[in-house]
Amino acid sequence: MNEYILEMDKVSFGYRDGGKKRMILKELSYGFEKGRFYTILGPSGSGKTTLLSMISALDVPESGSIRYQDKDLSKIGYGKYRRNHMAIIFQKYNLIDYLTGLENVEANMEIAKNKFNGNKKEIAYKILNTMGIVKTKADRRVTKLSGGEQQRIAIARALAKDVDLILGDEPTGALDTATSNEVIDLFKYLASEYGKTIILVTHSDEVAAKSDISLRLDDGQLRQIKEKK
Amino acid sequence: MKIFKHAVLNLVRKPTKAIMILVIMILVFSLVFTGIIIQNSISSSRVFIRTHLGAVVQYEQDWEKAMQDQIGEDEYAKMQISRETAIDIGKDARVRNTYLIENSYAMAQGLKSASQQGGIIVYETDISGEKIRSDENEVVYLNLSGSENLIPIEFEIGKLTLSSGRYFSQEELENGDRVVIISEEFAAINSLNLGDSISLETYNMAKMDCTIVGIYSGAAQFTEDNFFTTSAMIREINSFEPYPMEGYSAVYFMLNDPLDVDSFIADSTEKLPSKYTKLAANNNEYKNLTKPLDLMELITNILIWVIFAAGAMIIIAVVTIFIRDRKFEIGLLLSTGQNKLKIAGQFIFEIALITIIAFVLSAGVSQLTSGYVGSWIAENQLTEEKTNPDSSQDIPYYYDYGRMTPELDIESVADEFDVSIDTGTLLNLFLISMGIMVIAAGAPLFIILRYKPREALQD
Ligand SMILES: Nc1ncnc2c1ncn2[C@@H]1O[C@H](COP(=O)(O)OP(=O)(O)OP(=O)(O)O)[C@@H](O)[C@H]1O
Ligand SMILES: [Mg+2]
Numbered sequence: 080m081n082e083y084i085l086e087m088d089k090v091s092f093g094y095r096d097g098g099k100k101r102m103i104l105k106e107l108s109y110g111f112e113k114g115r116f117y118t119i120l121g122p123s124g125s126g127k128t129t130l131l132s133m134i135s136a137l138d139v140p141e142s143g144s145i146r147y148q149d150k151d152l153s154k155i156g157y158g159k160y161r162r163n164h165m166a167i168i169f170q171k172y173n174l175i176d177y178l179t180g181l182e183n184v185e186a187n188m189e190i191a192k193n194k195f196n197g198n199k200k201e202i203a204y205k206i207l208n209t210m211g212i213v214k215t216k217a218d219r220r221v222t223k224l225s226g227g228e229q230q231r232i233a234i235a236r237a238l239a240k241d242v243d244l245i246l247g248d249e250p251t252g253a254l255d256t257a258t259s260n261e262v263i264d265l266f267k268y269l270a271s272e273y274g275k276t277i278i279l280v281t282h283s284d285e286v287a288a289k290s291d292i293s294l295r296l297d298d299g300q301l302r303q304i305k306e307k308k
Numbered sequence: 309m310k311i312f313k314h315a316v317l318n319l320v321r322k323p324t325k326a327i328m329i330l331v332i333m334i335l336v337f338s339l340v341f342t343g344i345i346i347q348n349s350i351s352s353s354r355v356f357i358r359t360h361l362g363a364v365v366q367y368e369q370d371w372e373k374a375m376q377d378q379i380g381e382d383e384y385a386k387m388q389i390s391r392e393t394a395i396d397i398g399k400d401a402r403v404r405n406t407y408l409i410e411n412s413y414a415m416a417q418g419l420k421s422a423s424q425q426g427g428i429i430v431y432e433t434d435i436s437g438e439k440i441r442s443d444e445n446e447v448v449y450l451n452l453s454g455s456e457n458l459i460p461i462e463f464e465i466g467k468l469t470l471s472s473g474r475y476f477s478q479e480e481l482e483n484g485d486r487v488v489i490i491s492e493e494f495a496a497i498n499s500l501n502l503g504d505s506i507s508l509e510t511y512n513m514a515k516m517d518c519t520i521v522g523i524y525s526g527a528a529q530f531t532e533d534n535f536f537t538t539s540a541m542i543r544e545i546n547s548f549e550p551y552p553m554e555g556y557s558a559v560y561f562m563l564n565d566p567l568d569v570d571s572f573i574a575d576s577t578e579k580l581p582s583k584y585t586k587l588a589a590n591n592n593e594y595k596n597l598t599k600p601l602d603l604m605e606l607i608t609n610i611l612i613w614v615i616f617a618a619g620a621m622i623i624i625a626v627v628t629i630f631i632r633d634r635k636f637e638i639g640l641l642l643s644t645g646q647n648k649l650k651i652a653g654q655f656i657f658e659i660a661l662i663t664i665i666a667f668v669l670s671a672g673v674s675q676l677t678s679g680y681v682g683s684w685i686a687e688n689q690l691t692e693e694k695t696n697p698d699s700s701q702d703i704p705y706y707y708d709y710g711r712m713t714p715e716l717d718i719e720s721v722a723d724e725f726d727v728s729i730d731t732g733t734l735l736n737l738f739l740i741s742m743g744i745m746v747i748a749a750g751a752p753l754f755i756i757l758r759y760k761p762r763e764a765l766q767d
Contacts, residue, residue, distance in 0.1 A: 137643055137762040161761075162645025173640045173765065177321040178314070186314070190644055220321065240644075 083110035083146075084243060084276050090133055090143035091299075103129045105299030106143065113243070114274040116267055118287040120304070121296035127280040128170060128248055130296060134278065135167045135246050136160050147244075163192045166237035170248035170280075172229040174221040180207060180232040181217040184239045193241040203239060209265070210235045211258065226253045234262060238269075245269070247279040251286065263289050311654035319658055325630050330662050332626055333741075336619030337670035338677065341737060343612035345678040346685070348733060350605045355567060357597045362465060363404075363566040365573060365589045367394070367559035367580075374584040386582040388555030397576050397587075402568045403561050407461045410454040410542045411557035412549075414508040414516070421448040422493035422532035450508065451534045452488075453557075454542030456481060460489075461560055462536075463524070473502045473522030476538055484540025489522035493532040512548045516541075561587075604685065620744050627748035631655055631756065638756050639764025648757045652750075659749040660742065667741050671734065 087109050093102035103126035111117060121127050132138045133145060136157040145152050152160050166187070174183050184203040188194065195202050207217045210231040221229055230253040237245055245266070251259035263286055269275045270291070279286065287293045293305040319326045369387045391408065398406030453460065459475050462468040471492055480487050490500065500506070500520060508516045518537070527534065563572055569589045576587055634655070641651050756764060 132762040135643065137765065138760045158642075158645055158647070160645070161643060162647075167643060169643075169765070173636075173643075175314075175637055175640065177318045182314075182317070186310075187644055189310070190646055 082112055084113040084148060085111040085134065086146045086149075087133070087301075088144050088146070090140040090145060092129060092133060092138070092140050094129075102299060104133065104140070107299060107301055108143075109294070109301045111276055111278060113276055114270055115291045116270040116277045116289075117279065117292045117294060118290040119278065119280045119294045119296055119301070120282070120284075120287055121280075123282075125296045126299065127296050130301070131167070131246055131248050131278070131280060134244075135165055137167075162190055164242050165244040165246060166240040166242050168233050168237045168245075168247040168250040170252070172226070172233035172253070174229055174233060174236070176222050177220070179218050179220055180212055180224065180228075180235070183221060183232060184217075184236050187236045188239045191240045191242060195239075195241055203235075206235045206238050207232065210238075210262070227255070227258065230254060231258075231262075243275055245275055245277050247277070249280055249282065251281070251283070256285075259283075259286070311650055312657060315654045315658040315661065319661060325633070326658070326662055329623075329626050329630060329659070330666050332619075332622060333663060333666035334670050334673065336615060336623060337666055337737075337741060338673040339615045340612055340619065341670055341674035342678045342681060343608045343615070344733060344737065345674060346608050346681060347605060347612070348730070349678075349682060350601050350608070353601055354598055357594060358569065359566045361566065361590045361594055361597075363563040363569065364461070364465060365561045365563065365569060365587050367556075367561075368586050368588045370584045370586065377584075379584070383582060383584070387584050389559055389581055389585065393579060393581055394556070394559050397579050398561055400561075400572060400576060402563050402565065402572045404564045405457060405461075405464070405562045407558070407560040407562065408456055408539070408556050409461070409558040409560070410539050410546070412452045412454070412542045412545045414450050414452055414510055414545060415447050416450055416506060416508055417447055419448050419498045419506070422491060422497045423530045448533060451531075452542060452545065453534060453536050454539035455536060456539045460536050461562065464562065468524045468526040470522050471525040473520070475522060481538050481540065484538055484544055486516055486518040486541060487521045487537065488518045489524055489536040490520055491527040491532045491534065492523055492525045493527060494535075495520070495523050508545075510545050510548045511550070514548060516545070623744055624748040624751075627659055627745070628752045630659070631749060631752040635756050635759075635764050635767040639759070639761050639767065642757075642759075642761035642764060652753045652757060655753055656746065656749050659745050663741055663745040667738055 087107055089106040089108055090104050091102060091106050092104040093100050095101075107130070119127055119130070129138075133140055136145075136152050139153075139157070147155060147160060147164055155164075174180075175186065178186065181200070181203055184207060185199060188199055188203060204214060204217060208214075212228060212231055212235065216224060216228060217232075221232060224232070230250065234247075234250055237247070247266075251262050254262065266277045266279065267289060270277050277290075279290070281287060287305070291307050292303060295302050295304050367389055371387075374384065374387065394406060394408055397403075453462075455461075455476065457464075458478065458481070460468075463470060463475070470489070473489065475489070476485075476487060479485070488506065490506075495501070502520055502523065504520050505517050506520065508518055510516065518541075522536075524536070561572070561576075563569060573587045573589065580586065638651055642648070
């Protein structure tokens with residue numbers, strides 16, 4: 080048994096582009112430890128989103144393997160893994176446009192095996208409130224909210240799932256500095272107090288500075304650039 | 309995920325595309341339903357015509373053709389159906405009664421004819437041209453129709469009705485008792501009553517005293533002098549004739565169900581004695597009456613299939629777009645680990661809801677439109693025929709004499725032309741609609757759900 084909750088082993092992935100293949104991840108190996116807050120930096124187009132889609136099993140590596148708690152994702156089952164073990168916040172706050180903020184959050188709460196105890200609606204309102212979404216906004220169709228508000232609902236939706244692994248693709252990109260700081264502090268708190276593993280992709284050095292471990296994706300490889308003790 | 313709740317929320321909050329599909333479905337369904345309803349009416353009109361033309365099948369001989377072909381004596385002899393053959397054909401389970409009818413005639417002295425052409429004073433003359441009847445009395449020629457059945461076919465089918473008295477008894481039929489049923493007109497003009505006796509004279513002037521046991525009404529013009537009696541008595545009269553009529557004057561098979569007529573004829577024709585004979589059931593009339601229906605049926609049939617095929621393709625295309633449009637949403641649901649069956653369930657439920665609403669509205673719309681189309685058909689298509697020279701209009705009365713079916717004209721068919729749809733057809737249509745819907749929604753869903761979530765999200 081090793082200490083990694085998630086371990087990537089020689090993961091390679093590329094896109095076919097106009098007939099020729101371009102590799103984005105090149106035999107990338109890295110282990111993420113439980114209860115730590117990671118940030119991933121890297122230039123635009125370096126493959127950060129691609130890396131997250133491997134970790135979240137939205138796609139499958141061409142070669143190499145990814146293990147969650149020492150078990151290969153293909154063994155767990157990609158659908159089951161997505162359902163029960165991780166939550167993801169997308170770069171573009173992907174919400175279901177015909178539902179309200181509350182309904183979006185509730186929909187995600189019902190999926191995972193582990194559920195929070197108590198009244199679902201109340202919990203959903205509470206999480207949304209933590210994200211600064213008051214009840215009147217939570218009950219509005221998400222298309223009628225500002226970009227930042229939609230982003231906060233997307234974060235709330237991920238938090239509404241009681242899972243060990245929370246992934247975010249620039250989750251605070253559309254937020255002002257103050258709100259962004261609050262959200263990042265919340266992630267830190269979830270990692271230190273609840274033992275959740277947080278992996279955020281970011282362009283912001285400030286966000287990176289607040290994380291336990293900063294990584295840099297460059298030329299298809301992941302390199303650690305900072306670790307807080 | 310509450311798939312039903314989310315389905316309804318999507319339809320209510322983003323109704324534009326749903327309404328588009330709904331309108332197209334209503335259009336296609338209504339057209340197809342209207343066609344099917346009209347087709348149903350056409351086939352029930354056929355049943356109506358067949359039922360009305362009755363369940364009587366007649367044995368017919370084509371003398372004209374036989375003469376044209378200059379057939380020999382043997383073949384002519386064969387054209388008379390034998391008792392055995394007739395009874396054999398009548399053994400068919402579809403046959404209720406077989407009627408073997410023998411005719412003859414007799415004279416009656418001192419009685420008046422009730423028919424218009426009657427009342428002629430007939431002078432009998434001998435070879436030298438001398439009158440052999442000195443009294444110059446009126447003599448009436450009577451047509452006698454012999455029955456082997458308790459109730460003669462004319463009464464069975466309601467062409468004539470017994471207004472007083474009774475039919476023959478089994479005993480009278482067997483013994484050849486001298487009993488007759490006469491027309492009201494004949495009874496009236498000669499002041500005859502039930503129980504009275506009439507003296508008939510045969511060819512050789514033998515006298516037969518007959519008792520009137522029944523009086524009938526409903527005689528057609530020129531047939532008021534027709535008497536009904538037992539076949540046995542006819543045979544007795546014919547035995548005096550030097551050249552007695554051979555065979556039966558008419559043979560009828562009355563079926564239980566008018567709708568069996570065609571199959572019965574098809575099955576029994578091989579038993580007929582000669583190719584110059586046939587079984588007929590007013591087929592010409594049936595064909596004449598159903599001719600306008602045939603064309604209409606063909607046209608509606610083609611229309612139904614064209615609209616159905618084109619409509620199904622359009623519906624499949626629109627539904628595909630409807631689902632394809634939501635590839636991103638599917639990707640999002642997949643990324644949260646949502647069960648694929650549930651995702652498919654929500655989408656199919658949405659389309660099913662639209663289909664059900666479209667179905668109910670179309671059923672109502674087509675009920676209305678087919679009502680209009682139906683009355684248009686009844687008024688213009690069916691009645692139009694009667695302005696054409698209609699064969700049934702100039703049927704001479706003597707032809708009508710042997711007819712054992714009631715009159716039916718195209719107007720009565722038009723009156724009966726009723727457009728409606730039964731629950732069985734409705735259920736079938738519903739299942740077909742749902743089938744199209746499942747194919748239309750299932751195919752794109754199947755394809756999209758096979759995408760990796762990343763691919764669906766990058767849409
Ligand atoms: N479906 C695709 N087909 C082909 N190329 C793709 C596809 N998706 C992404 N790419 C390419 O792969 C590279 C990595 O993309 P990715 O989205 O992972 O970058 P990123 O690091 O997240 O960039 P950013 O910081 O701008 O979000 C980019 O050059 C992109 O153009
Ligand atoms: Mg990215």
